[in-house]
Amino acid sequence: MSHPDLTPLAPRRQITANLARRDSMGPAYHVLTFDVPEGVDARPGQFTMVRGAEWGDAPLLPRPMSYLSGGRRPSILIKVVGDGTTRMARAVPGEPFHLLGPLGNTWPEVTEGKRPVLVAGGVGVAPLLYLARSLAPHGVRPIALYGGRSERDLPMHEELAEVCDLHVTTEDGSRGERGRVTQLLPDLLSGDVEVFTCGPDRMMAAVAALCAPREVRCIASLETPMACGYGVCLGCPVKRAEGGYLYACMDGPCIDAASIDWGDGAAAGGAA
Amino acid sequence: MNQEVTLGGLTLKNPVLTASGTFGYGLEYDSFFDVAELGGICTKGLSLAPRHGNPPERICETPAGMLNAIGLANVGVEYFCEHKLPTLRERGVTVVANIFASSVEDFVKITERLERSPGVAAIELNVSCPNVSQGGIEFGRDPALCAQVTAACKAVTQLPIWVKMSPEAGDIVAVAKACEEAGADAVTAINTIRGMSIDPSTGRVRLANRTGGLSGPALRPIALRIVWDLVGALRIPVIGIGGVFSAEDALQFLLAGASAVQVGTASFSDPTAASKVRQGIAAYCAAHQLTVSELIGRGRPDSRR
Numbered sequence: 001m002s003h004p005d006l007t008p009l010a011p012r013r014q015i016t017a018n019l020a021r022r023d024s025m026g027p028a029y030h031v032l033t034f035d036v037p038e039g040v041d042a043r044p045g046q047f048t049m050v051r052g053a054e055w056g057d058a059p060l061l062p063r064p065m066s067y068l069s070g071g072r073r074p075s076i077l078i079k080v081v082g083d084g085t086t087r088m089a090r091a092v093p094g095e096p097f098h099l100l101g102p103l104g105n106t107w108p109e110v111t112e113g114k115r116p117v118l119v120a121g122g123v124g125v126a127p128l129l130y131l132a133r134s135l136a137p138h139g140v141r142p143i144a145l146y147g148g149r150s151e152r153d154l155p156m157h158e159e160l161a162e163v164c165d166l167h168v169t170t171e172d173g174s175r176g177e178r179g180r181v182t183q184l185l186p187d188l189l190s191g192d193v194e195v196f197t198c199g200p201d202r203m204m205a206a207v208a209a210l211c212a213p214r215e216v217r218c219i220a221s222l223e224t225p226m227a228c229g230y231g232v233c234l235g236c237p238v239k240r241a242e243g244g245y246l247y248a249c250m251d252g253p254c255i256d257a258a259s260i261d262w263g264d265g266a267a268a269g270g271a272a
Numbered sequence: 273m274n275q276e277v278t279l280g281g282l283t284l285k286n287p288v289l290t291a292s293g294t295f296g297y298g299l300e301y302d303s304f305f306d307v308a309e310l311g312g313i314c315t316k317g318l319s320l321a322p323r324h325g326n327p328p329e330r331i332c333e334t335p336a337g338m339l340n341a342i343g344l345a346n347v348g349v350e351y352f353c354e355h356k357l358p359t360l361r362e363r364g365v366t367v368v369a370n371i372f373a374s375s376v377e378d379f380v381k382i383t384e385r386l387e388r389s390p391g392v393a394a395i396e397l398n399v400s401c402p403n404v405s406q407g408g409i410e411f412g413r414d415p416a417l418c419a420q421v422t423a424a425c426k427a428v429t430q431l432p433i434w435v436k437m438s439p440e441a442g443d444i445v446a447v448a449k450a451c452e453e454a455g456a457d458a459v460t461a462i463n464t465i466r467g468m469s470i471d472p473s474t475g476r477v478r479l480a481n482r483t484g485g486l487s488g489p490a491l492r493p494i495a496l497r498i499v500w501d502l503v504g505a506l507r508i509p510v511i512g513i514g515g516v517f518s519a520e521d522a523l524q525f526l527l528a529g530a531s532a533v534q535v536g537t538a539s540f541s542d543p544t545a546a547s548k549v550r551q552g553i554a555a556y557c558a559a560h561q562l563t564v565s566e567l568i569g570r571g572r573p574d575s576r577r
């Protein structure tokens with residue numbers, strides 16, 4: 001029913017694109033929109049490796065970022081956590097960036113008869129908002145659960161509300177229900193639903209743990225540190241339930257949560 | 273100007289190769305540029321049986337470099353020969369198989385498997401991986417053991433054998449000389465140097481393996497010094513590796529006397545890095561009216577070239 005686009009994924013390419021605009025939502029969250037006249041066939045769930053063309057040796061490696069949109073004005077939503085994202089947060093229109101993509105797989109098709117439930121934590125909202133927007137033209141309106149530490153950590157919640165039935169939680173109670181986003185989930189899991197989640201590992205591990213016993217399919221988009229983004233550095237392993245590793249950049253980033261060994265909640269590394 | 277370089281019996285189209293572990297099995301770069309334009313590629317380290325590698329986190333960025341503790345995850349030599357090599361050969365890619373084992377016996381078995389697979393141009397012995405508990409760096413520290421591995425592999429193949437040096441091999445010149453005497457056709461230098469990183473915000477060591485190999489520009493001056501020393505001490509060719517990100521970086525190694533260079537971590541920053549290094553060297557040669565072989569060692573005071 002959804003994910004209309006079953007044509008083969010576009011080959012990965014590195015392009016140099018100028019920043020068209022930066023929309024900042026406070027100091028921590030920024031949407032970067034690029035000018036790509038020829039367009040990028042980037043689908044919801046896919047990501048791009050981003051590096052300022054003038055960064056020199058620092059930061060050295062490009063940073064993986066989910067597409068918030070594709071086409072001729074592809075965009076990303078960044079949260080400032082370190083050097084790379086700080087540089088991005090200061091970027092000005094016209095500044096050149098290397099964009100390598102599209103990389104990774106897409107969110108899988110929503111199963112016929114199931115309603116998608118999107119569970120987002122902080123900046124994990126980006127690939128989920130892109131998903132919700134792509135479902136809207138097909139008449140699918142997901143339920144979205146969106147959590148953050150405070151109301152300042154809910155970038156783009158208004159945009160999410162346009163295309164989803166949105167429920168918000170904050171740990172300090174400054175918006176929506178006080179507590180964690182996972183507390184809203186159990187009630188929903190009795191219905192004919194399917195879960196799509198992106199956020200801190202501990203949140204996704206908790207979501208996966210709620211879905212598994214109820215046999216609800218749960219797809220998690222993993223944000224492990226990456227050096228290459230296309231399967232050569234082997235730096236992005238995720239523990240596989242049956243042993244061995246999956247690689248977030250090639251097997252994912254969208255992976256069935258049941259195939260992952262979430263361990264103590266830090267299976268995919270990264271910040272929680 | 274002529275870009276060819278000769279390493280013992282092997283002639284490469286140009287002096288630019290890609291470093292093991294940073295270029296997969298080569299085909300991953302297909303959509304970025306024609307890999308066959310390079311002097312060659314070194315495969316991810318191949319072992320006798322496939323290996324899963326270390327748990328996460330395996331990588332983290334450090335000033336002008338990165339640490340990795342991949343733990344030599346790879347598909348195994350059999351799978352490589354069956355499924356990767358034929359395509360590489362069809363594309364005309366010059367393939368250097370980088371291999372790794374924890375015993376002399378297994379080094380020999382892998383070499384024998386490669387010997388009967390058409391499409392391999394040379395074998396690079398990794399006796400210097402810092403990220404595995406067995407068969408890594410301790411091999412690379414011991415001149416006698418390195419010589420033994422080299423001789424044993426030489427005995428079962430016609431292919432050129434390159435030995436990859438560990439910068440942590442106490443007396444690296446002694447190790448390299450032992451390999452030369454044992455019949456090595458070239459040495460490649462250097463592999464990564466072990467480093468660490470701790471995240472103050474969590475108080476935790478960043479890599480699960482605790483230590484990881486440092487690569488990237490941070491390594492370059494150390495690598496250049498080692499290459500310089502090796503070139504001065506050996507008769508066999510030396511291949512320079514360590515933080516080559518641009519043609520200027522590569523030229524430093526060539527001027528120091530390296531017969532070729534390998535581009536590693538740079539491919540992560542820019543997947544077309546190796547191609548750009550190749551083009552940059554060609555442009556430099558054209559501007560200075562020099563062939564690459566005339567360039568090699570030109571930075572040495574003893575150079576009459």
Ligand SMILES: Cc1cc2nc3c(=O)[nH]c(=O)nc-3n(C[C@H](O)[C@H](O)[C@H](O)COP(=O)(O)OP(=O)(O)OC[C@H]3O[C@@H](n4cnc5c(N)ncnc54)[C@H](O)[C@@H]3O)c2cc1C
Nearest residue numbers: 063064065066078079082083084085126223224225270271
């Ligand atoms: C497929 C994928 C999609 C992603 N999508 C987005 C996105 O849409 N928006 C966004 O803001 N971020 C996203 N990330 C995370 C983003 O890549 C990192 O936050 C970024 O690389 C940090 O770079 P930095 O230089 O600012 O921080 P660094 O200086 O590299 O690190 C600062 C701190 O952040 C932690 N960190 C580093 N990498 C990650 C990571 N991958 N995940 C979590 N914490 C990390 C480090 O451990 C360190 O404590 C995504 C990651 C992946 C793998």
Ligand SMILES: Cc1cc2nc3c(=O)[nH]c(=O)nc-3n(C[C@H](O)[C@H](O)[C@H](O)COP(=O)(O)O)c2cc1C
Nearest residue numbers: 291292293317340398462463487488514515536537
């Ligand atoms: C992620 C990664 C994986 C590596 N894997 C191997 C390997 O399997 N075998 C090997 O001999 N060297 C391996 N190396 C070392 C590189 O081949 C090279 O010697 C080193 O990175 C220094 O070069 P650079 O600074 O250009 O990266 C690896 C390096 C990195 C960064």
Ligand code: FES
Nearest residue numbers: 226229231234249
């Ligand atoms: S990021 Fe390099 S293999 Fe996944």
